[in-house]
Amino acid sequence: MNESVISIRGLSKTFGTNRVLDHFDLVLHRGENLAVLGKSGSGKSVLIKCIIGLIRPDEGNIEVLGQNMLNLNREELDDIRVKIGFLFQSNALYDSMTVRDNLEFPLRRHSFRLAPAEVNHMVMEALRNVGLEHAVDMMPAELSGGMRKRIALARTLILKPEIILYDEPTTGLDPITSLEIINLINAIRGKFGTSSLIITHDLKCVKLTADRIAMLIDGHCHVTGDFEGLRSSSDERISPFFS
């Protein structure tokens, strides 16, 4: 349980004069669910986009599965990205494509090695995992918000990643749907043994999914601890999250 899959040291990122991340440090261990808590606009999305390589940090060091993400060339980066699932806050479904094509898209890198039947099997299995097999030929615009989130999750799962980065998986969903998503997150860990970084400010989600919690305050990792430990904290910067 102590092997680290992601380790971040001294990560800094400034947009113009807005210093979003300031010497941020974090370690994600294999098989754990780590929640990053922070208020809106604190730079949580920026943090995981730095991890996956969508945003290049100004300073610092990111190691994923033993590789330094900042020194990789395009091919190596693509190779490692296959092992990382990323659930976008906005889902980012390809709205010109059907659900099936959306799910096949990440498979394209391997599609020349996969038989059509095999591709179909993988798509249907991913949809089964999120319980939306019937939506396979629909367009994203025809889906509800919760369905879209689940399709996005299915797309993230289709390559069976070792690590999944969730960017606010439950934001904007009703409590029942968000519970479904939370259950899915836990089920995925149980089924595939993935390590997850869950970015959220939804307390219920934190409580039900996280083994460990990191607080992102003022651009750096303020504190890490478990749910109960942090809830009983007397720190005036932490307690508002748990009230």
Add this chain to the structure above:
Amino acid sequence: MQNQAFNTVKLGIFVLTGLFLLILSLYILGKNRNLFGVGFELKTHFEEVNGLVTGNNVRYAGIDVGSVTGVDILNDTVIEVAMSIDRKMRDIIRRNAVAALGTDGLVGNRVVNISPGKGEAPFAVSGDQLASRKEVSTENMLQTLSRTNENIAVITAELREVVHRINTSAQLSELLNDRTMSADLKASAENLRRATAKASDLMSQASGTLSLAYEGEGALATLLTDTALAGDLRVAVQKISEVEESADRLVLHIDEAAKMVNENLQYGQGPANALLRDSLLTYRLHTTLENVEKGTAAFSENMEALKQNFLFRRYFRKLEKAKKKETESR
């Protein structure tokens, strides 16, 4: 997937249509320029080519048969033109064919016209050099016109002379007293006078045309290079020379007649009245007068022909208009 395949078919049709049209147009143009057809090469020499360039058409009896592939200066007076000719023409163009420069339409490109030569000759083969004919150029045309002008001047002078002689000849004036003859003669003399007037008219008109042509780049200058028109003009010139000849003959006849009358009067056996009753002389005089009439008629006819000639038509029309205006203003 079904849908995708269908789209691909449409796309394929679309792309192939485009490529087909492109290749088709290139093929047509290539055929126009003989780019794709393998031809055989003929050469010819010109003194000057008047703006002929590589790619201009070569025609045989008016049909496109090839294109100019090279225009090279051999020395200060000889320019060699190389032409690529369609292979099909191998059994048609003979070695004695003649090449000439021409223009495609009024304002079109330069072309090389090949026309068959006279007599028998073997078929031309690749590399043969054809004889060339000098182009009927604007310059030449204007020179011909000048000469015509001069000729007309001479004719007019001679005609005037004839009239003068008729008018002043004592014998003839006596003849004119003769009742039977006088009307005829008077008419003839009148005709002659009119012919003279017409001739000098024509002369001034020709001069006008000439100066118009010399004035520069006008339509006439271009028109003159047109070979068909050149032919017309040549006919006109020829006709005018004919008039000249007939006028000459006229003068001779009248001279002869006058001389005879003279002789008869001097050495004859009686007065003019008697002589004139002489059947032979009367007959000769009559025919002479007839000739004079015919001559003047022919001259008028020629004048009419000239009027109808394309080149002068506009000028005559202008003249008529001016006259109309004048009469109207009066």
Add this chain to the structure above:
Amino acid sequence: MPGLSKWNAVMIISKNSGVFLQEIGELSRFAARFWREWLRPRYEFREFIRQCFVIGYKSLPLTGLTAFIMGLVLTMQLHPSMIYYGVESLIPSMVGIAIVREVGPVLTALIFAGKIGSSIGAELGSMKVTEQIDAMEVSGTNPFKYLVVTRTAASMVMLPILVIISDSISLYGSYLGNNIYERTTFILFFRQVFDSLVVADIIPAVIKTFFFGFAVGIIGCFKGYFTDKGTEGVGRAANSAVVVSSVMIFILDLVVVQITDLMNLYD
């Protein structure tokens, strides 16, 4: 105060021209990236074909219609003055040269810029603001290759074909327009058109449409790819894609005319 406002104006101008130059620089980098990446595997062939269909085939009705009307109207407009000079028999040659050399390529390219430039700009712009481009990136697909290279290459290849077909339609329109006034046979009309043309008219015209197509594609992609400020930015991306690529078409046209002039191709 006047001095101050003058200073302000200078500031605004220099700032704007700075933005303008920066944009040109970025666009050039973007275009250079296209040429760097388009030959390297992996090839997005399926997407390229799909884009060819969307960009090329689907544009044919629009460009075909405008080309037809253009040929017809051009002939009808030319007719009175050609009659006046007594050279109405030169109409096929004139229209042929005008359409093949200039009107066909430029008009089609402008219509193409309006239709394709805006749709590429809007499509990529909305993909950008809804993080779909990022999603491609993280799923191990190079979005530049998948989106930009395919669309730009497709419009580069499709526009010349569109122009060739549109030219033909245009000439047919001109033939019909000519027939309003006088009976000409189809064969004679096209003979006259082709008699006035040379290979050197067609080749540069086709080559310049490659550049037009490239400009429309790359500018549309550039504007879309770097869209920001949300949905509002999408509209702006589509709009400026059309404006910039239309201007670019004219600039390229000018350059191509200068070059062909220097090469003396029409002799």
